[in-house]
Amino acid sequence: MTDHQRPASPPGAVRRFFQRGSWPEARFVADVLRAETVGGGLLLLGAVIALGWANSPWADSYLALGRYVPWAAGEDLHLDLSLAEWAADGLLAIFFFVVGLELKREFVVGDLRDPRRAVVPVLAALGGMALPALVYVSVTAISGGGAYAGWAIPMATDxxxxxxxxxxxxxxxxxxxRAFLLTLAVVDDLIAILVIALFYTDQFSLPPLLGALATIGVFGLLVQRRLTRWWVLLPLGVLSWVLMHASGVHATVAGVLLGFTVPVLTRPGERRRLAEHLAHRWRPVSAGFAVPVFAFFAAGVALRGTDLGGLIREPIVLAVAAGLIVGKTLGIFGATYLLSRFTRAELDENxxxxxxxxxxLLAGIGFTVSLLIGELAFGAGGEQDRFVKAAVLAGSLTSAVLASLVLTLRNAKYRRLSEEESRDEDADGVPDVYQRPDPDDRRPGTAN
Known part of the structure; x- marks a missing residue:
């Protein structure tokens, strides 16, 4: 069976959401999630250290570290950035480069290639971004806070x-x-970067933008021709970032566009897709360094001496937390439920x-991109930025706890399914479940 994939369901077969895909796809998803899990642990560590330091007797040194400008001479290129700004603008460009690679793969050979499979995570992602924004605006309007600039903060999933x-x-x-969660997050990141580019660009300069796009074009031409020497591509990537930053468009957009230029399909004689190869190389840098360092500089909200009761009642805090906890959950769940009702589709039997x-609920954990959008909306270091950080932390933590409760109750079933998905009795390197005929490969009403 080609690629160890089960036969496609014939016309008239029962349509099911969240079905198991092919073995190569399952293996790819497992590899990505394994790397992201390690990165998530480092992200949490960075956030905990930041919170502890920011609320310790040495809090001033934490703030001074974030404000330190290592290269004051870069003013002409708008590169006289503090360490915290370098983490948000520079290191997160690596994160979004990996996002661009993953998006390109999903559109070419992944779930987003097939409209029938793509419609579920895409609509779920749209619902999971539209409803949080609506919740944020509604809570802000009711509470009279007036901080509408932060409407996009609760849209992102970490x-x-x-x-x-x-x-x-x-x-x-x-x-x-797992595949649904990963694809949902990838679509989520795509929409988030579009929102950043379209709605959080204050000062715009066309010549640097054209220069950035031209540089990205040269980068794309080289990778399409498989000219992948790091000493050629890395300077081009850095130059495109510098020009994008100078244009006023958030520099992380350069990372996504660079990722989009990398080819996914292989040529005769190639054993590995270039996009997957570069993602494999750069994902550890992104998950193991770039994102944790950003979390360290972004999550340090000072709460010492703060009236926590008053903080919780702040309109921004209420709006962001409600958007993450309520908006994300109902948006994703509701969009998927309505889609199943309109299409008369069913969930996978398991x-x-x-x-x-x-x-x-798990998708309500919005951390990295939410904090980034918060800084873009209200500026770093101000009172509103402190409220945003507290709200993102509180909303993400609450979503994590609620998701843990729900998923832990189902964990015995998950463990049984995981054992079934990994059983390989014929020892051919491919789990047996990926080599069985699909039980739904029959027309409704026919005998088993």
Missing amino acids: IAFALAVLAVIGSHLPHGL IGWPDLFGVA
């Missing part, structure tokens, strides 16, 4: 943080739900609606 939570509770999500509800 896949590394979410997977770290799964690792902590020891959850064995079925492959269908997955129930409580499982999807738990994953939707």
Whole structure:
């Protein structure tokens, strides 16, 4: 059977959401999630250290470190950035480069290539971003806070943080739900970067932008021709970042565009897709260094001497937390439920609606991109920025706890499914479950 994939369902077969895919796809998803899980642990460590330091007697040194400008001479290129700004603008460009590679792969050979499979995570992602924004605006309007600039803060899902939570509770999500969560997060990141580019660009300069796009074009031409020497591509990537930053468009956009230029399909004689190869090389840098360092500089909200009761009642805090906890969950769950009702599709036989509800709660963990958008919306270091950080931490932590409760109740079933998905009795390197005929490969009403 080609690629160890089960036969496609014939016309008239029962349509099911979150079905198990092919073995190569399952193996790819497992590799990605494994790396992101480790990165999620480091992200949590960075956030905890930041919180502890920012609320210690040495809090001033934490603030001074974030404000330190290592290269004051870069003013002409708008590169006289503090360490905290370098983490947000520079290191996160690596994170978004990996996101661009993953997006390109999903569109070419992944779930987003097939409209029938893509419609579920895409609509779920749209629902999971539109409803949090609506909740934020509604709460802000009702409370009279007036801080509408932060409407996009609760839209993002932090896949590394979410997977770290799964690792902590020891959850064995079925492959269908793991692939859904990963694809959802990838679409989520795409929409988030579009929002950043379109709505959080204050000062715009066309010549540097054209220069950045031209540089990205040269980068793309080289990788398409398989000219992948690091000493050629890395300077081009840095130059495109510098020009994008100078244009006023957030510099992380350069990372996504660079990732989009990398080819996914192989040529005769190539054993590995270039996009997957570069993602494999750069994902440890992103998950193991770039994102944790950003979390360290972004998560240090000072709470000493703060009236926590008053903080919770702040309109921004209420709006962001409600958007993450309520908006994300209901947006993802509701969009998927309505899609199943309109299309008369069913969930995979091993997955129930409580499982999807738990994953939707898990998607309410919005950390990295939420903190980034908060800084873009209200500026770094101000009172509103402090409220945003507190709200993102509180909302993400609450979503993590609620998701853990729901998924832990289902964990015995997940463990049984995980054992079935990994059993390889014929020892051919491919789990047996990926070599069986699909039980739904029949028309409704026919005999088994």
